[in-house]
Amino acid sequence: VEYSFDRVFEAEYRPLRGYLYRRLGSGEADDLAAETFAIAYRRWSELDPSRSVRPWLYGIAVNLLRHHWRKERRMLRAYARSGLDSVLSEDNDASVERADAQAYRRTLAAALAELRPVEREILLLHAWADLTDAEIAEALSLPPGTVKSRMHRARERIRNRLAAGGQVEVKALTATAEEQR
């Protein structure tokens, strides 16, 4: 596969910016997405055409995101406490109206905040960026087996937290283990 920067930008800018938006809000997302593609542009020579471009691109973005992990956790905790999601409220003056009546979202925010940063990254790359385990492994420079085990752990923590809030049933661990094999 021969990638052209323009085509990759056209195909991937919006999804990547969307991913970053969901992590940190529009302001940071605009900056980080632009910086991600700036780095990609400079390092274009390093892109292996035999591989998918997305892990490479998200790997760059994640390296930038690392500097914001603590801020993200603060934002998630604030959301969990207040029900006001600063990520979404940036574009909505009527932010109070966004105060989420759905308790599970606050629980989910709390659960995400409690995850280790790398686990959160793995989980969200899977859920929000639709990367496969192998792609996440490449993006994060982790062995695939590590990604799988951490994904398993993160999902279990989220599930248990939600279950504690009565939002979802807890799957039998044996079923989960089977799923992870």
Next chain:
Amino acid sequence: MTDEIQLLRDFRSDIPAPDEETVRRAYRYATRQPRAARRLRLHAPRSNQGRILAVAAATAAVALVGFLATPGRTRNPISSTGVAGGAVGSAGVALANPFALNDAPSALGAPLFLPYTPLLKPADAASTAYEQWCASASPGAPAQVCQVTVNFPAQSVQIVYSVAAKQWPPQYQNYVTDPLAFYQSEMQTSTNPDKQIVYLNGIPAFLARTKDPNSAGSFIQFRLAEYAVIVFAQNYDPTQTQELAQSMVDQASSASP
């Protein structure tokens, strides 16, 4: 039953798309600097110091699936021993657990040659750090390429062996069938300032320093028997890394009838 992943997917899913001016601004920002020349690379060492080995493990795995667009699941059809359970990822890649190095030849169908030099010996390989996985082109399809990664943590060396199940998929053809031409192309297009083609008992190999300014490392790639091999050495200069590869080739030569 509500799936937590689905809940996550719904979480903050209603974000607005960027306006066109934001997109244009990002593009202008990204392309404001000169770009390095396009370069074809088999494996791209990353710039994160101290992580080259982990990166190599991950990239080695994903290098196999770069051409695999369709998600799927498969068991390793190459292994007659059911190596390490063959857990399978969603991209048609069997993600196996670590397995014993002694199992590698039977699993992959070809002997594995390790370096034996003053710098590094087979006994230095970490017994818990072998990883093996296989890639197929589509769900349920037979694996096309399998790979073993052997780590030497004390020396910060990692060797990745790739082998075709039956025949190399087209994406590998360019450097498998005519590696010298591939390396010559690398020499012309690579922006890496420290690269060369060397010969290991007549076998062409591409040898280069990593581009990571924080690492003194180098890597070498070559064909060896049934394998496409890449040696990543985080702390070795190209001469030392070539020495490792030469040792592997010497052993292969002496083992052949």
